[in-house]
Amino acid sequence: MNEAKFNIAVLIDGDNAQAKLIKEILEEVSKYGKATIRRIYGDWTTPHMNKWKDIINKFSINPIQKFSYTAGKNSTDSSLIIDAMDILHSGSADGFCIVSSDSDYTGLAKRIREEGLFVMGIGQRKTPVAFVKSCEIFTFSENLIPEIVNVKAKTEFRKEKVKQKKV
Numbered sequence: 001m002n003e004a005k006f007n008i009a010v011l012i013d014g015d016n017a018q019a020k021l022i023k024e025i026l027e028e029v030s031k032y033g034k035a036t037i038r039r040i041y042g043d044w045t046t047p048h049m050n051k052w053k054d055i056i057n058k059f060s061i062n063p064i065q066k067f068s069y070t071a072g073k074n075s076t077d078s079s080l081i082i083d084a085m086d087i088l089h090s091g092s093a094d095g096f097c098i099v100s101s102d103s104d105y106t107g108l109a110k111r112i113r114e115e116g117l118f119v120m121g122i123g124q125r126k127t128p129v130a131f132v133k134s135c136e137i138f139t140f141s142e143n144l145i146p147e148i149v150n151v152k153a154k155t156e157f158r159k160e161k162v163k164q165k166k167v
Contacts, residue, residue: 006033008118009093011080012061013100014042016123017141019051022059024144025122029097032120032137037093039083041076043068077104084108088115095119098135101127109134 008029017025017040029035038061042049045067056063064083066075080098087093088111095118098105105121109131112119121127121135125142132138 006094006118007036007092008033008095008097008120009037009084009087010035010039010061010097010099011037011084012040013076013080013098013102013105014040014049014052014063015076016100016102018124019055021141021144022055022061024146025099025141026059028122028139028144029120032097032118033095035097037087038062039064039080041066041080041083043076077102081105081108084112088112088117093117097122099123101131101141103128103131106131106134 010026010029012025026035026038038059040052040056040061041064042052044053044063044065052063055061064079066079068075081104084096084098085108087096096109096112097120098109099122101123106128109119109121113134113136119135120137120139121131122139122141122144123131125140127138127140
C-alpha cells in the first residue's frame, strides 16, 4: 500500500492522554501514515480538559463533547469506541491510532485488527499489557518526550536513586 494514501484515524481519550505531547504523538503517527481523522473525546465543561483547548485548533483536532452522566464515570470510552466502529465500517481509514492508557480499548484494538486494519496505540508505561499487546505497534508516551526534558528526567531519576542508596 502506498504510504501517502494510508489514512489513519487518530482517536484520543482526552481524560487519559497528555496534551503537552500532541505534536510528538502526531509525528509518531506520521511514521505509519497520514492522520486524516483527528478526534479528541472528553467533557469539555470540566477543568481537566482546559489544557487541550489551546492546542486542538493548532493541530486540527476535532473535539467531541461527552458529558459525564454518573459521578466517577465518563462516557468518553464508549463514545470513542462507537465512533471507531463507525469509521471502521465506513472504510474511510486504513488504520487507527488509539491514544490512551486505558485497558477499556483492548477489545476495540482486537476488533479492528480482526478486520485486517492497522492498529497502533500510544499511552503511558502504566498501560495494561492486554491493550499494549492488542495493538500491532504500541508507543509509550514517555519515549516521545523531547530529548531536553528526557535528559532532565533521567538526571532527576539518577539523583533519586543515589538518595535512596544513602538511606
